Amino acid sequence: MKAAVYYDKGDIRYEEVALPMIGPDEILLKVKACGLCGTDIHKALDRLVSPGTVLGHEIAGEIVEVGREVKGYAAGDRIYAAHHVPCFTCHHCRRGAYSLCPQFKRTNVEPGGFAEYIRIPALHVQHTIGKLPAQVSDEQGAMVEPVACCLHGFEKIDFRPGASVLIMGAGQIGCIQIQLARHFLASQIIVSDLNPFRLQKALEFGADYAVNSATHDLETEVMEITAGAGVDVVIISAGVDALLPQAINVLNRGGTVLVFAPFSGRQVSIPAARFFQDEVKIVGAYSSNPYHYPTALQLLSSRIVDAEKMITHRFSLAELPTAIACAHHPSGQVIKVMIKPEQEEGNAVGTVSAGE
Structure with a gap:
């Protein structure tokens, strides 16, 4: 499969990587949309991740395979997926500070949302995914995680x-x-x-x-x-x-x-x-917690948060470097950038100025 792989500032390569193998309690997801977050840009430009990393965590897609022990989900289901899972039992979790849990940052999807497919581990299947209703688009689904982050802040x-x-x-x-x-x-x-x-x-x-x-x-x-x-x-x-x-x-x-x-x-x-x-x-307020995802989905479904109006640019996986430059440009006419793995290179939606 293809992925946009980070190697260094200014060096993100669109290349072939191994298709993740899932276990009996895991899910293989075909990524339909992944939002470009400010933290993705921060990590890429300030060299905060290791070479070989695939970024992207605002994810929505279609399940292509489920492990034999997975209950409640099947191939063909459309879902959103978030990237970190707290343990729910440590000192911080017992106080409701889920994003401070030591396990939180150690958990993630594989390899990252800027890929054609990802493996959703068992903990994520249990706590950080949810089905998208028919009236919610893939791009709206990819906005569940950032809306949940904002709900965490308002809380x-x-x-x-x-x-x-x-x-x-x-x-x-x-x-x-x-x-x-x-x-x-x-x-x-x-x-x-x-x-x-x-x-x-x-x-x-x-x-x-x-x-x-x-x-x-x-x-x-x-x-x-x-x-x-x-x-x-x-x-x-x-x-x-x-x-x-x-x-x-x-x-x-x-x-x-x-x-x-x-x-x-x-x-x-x-x-x-x-x-x-x-x-x-x-x-x-850092990140989100799983209890905010259903509320975020409802806010998007009812268009209280209008995701489609926010999305100004869409790029293919191969165009991730251009997408980052576009989103980071201080005077650019940009609000939300979506990465669409199925979109063909050269079909970017949204005006990119010469300075971007």
């Missing part, structure tokens, strides 16, 4: 109806969060970004205000919009360390900052007095 901040929210970053995750904030009855949704195309899309997905932080002072704009109060929730969905002090500065008393993107680790200064005087909070 961490205990989002309440009537809350005002600032979402910093209008990429694929930010646009999901806009739709969820609207669904959860936010009173005001402000979105900031540097990209005019993404800001326009943010308004289309339900944001009330879109602030270009390259041309406007974000803190001034937010305080004017909120009549000096600040927002109840700030969600940082862009991996820029300097956004954290800004987030604290525009936070209302009793408010919460959700860090939803990986920072570089550079130290930044924030006003420590606000934690006691104003009871503000900073929380982080």
Whole structure:
């Protein structure tokens, strides 16, 4: 079978790899769609994975073979599949922090979603796959995992109806969060970004205000919009360390900052007095947990989260390097990129500029 295999930054090869062999309690899946996630891009560009790795974890496809001990699934079933499984019994799992479980990152599908076929191990069959109803497309199914990640974040901040929210970053995750904030009855949704195309899309997905932080002072704009109060929730969905002090500065008393993107680790200064005087909070959210997948599927099925409207580009497996360059371009007209293993090379959908 074919796969897009990572070897180094700028070196992803479309090549023949071995078809995975399944065990009696496993599934062989033909990948129909795999979303290109920001973490895939981060890993590929910053050399965070080993040569020979096949990335991709936002997966939907059709079962072609089931092991003899698999119950409830059969060849021909269309399913979504996520990549990590907690143990459900360790210290972190007992506290509901499933993504911190030591087993979580050690589990994965084989070889990865940017391949024609994958092996779904027994733990995943038990906990991180689900059937797609007829009205849900393969591309919608591939969005189950990122929507579940966003639900995990909203759970961490205990989002309440009537809350005002600032979402910093209008990429694929930010646009999901806009739709969820609207669904959860936010009173005001402000979105900031540097990209005019993404800001326009943010308004289309339900944001009330879109602030270009390259041309406007974000803190001034937010305080004017909120009549000096600040927002109840700030969600940082862009991996820029300097956004954290800004987030604290525009936070209302009793408010919460959700860090939803990986920072570089550079130290930044924030006003420590606000934690006691104003009871503000900073929380982080990494990945998802299996309990959010059914809800994510329902949100996609009912188009509360409109996956099809988010998808701006589709590429074949062989075009993964082009897809990464397209998605990573700072001024590109891109929201969500899908990799379609069955799509022929050269039939990319979505405009790719010369700079991408």
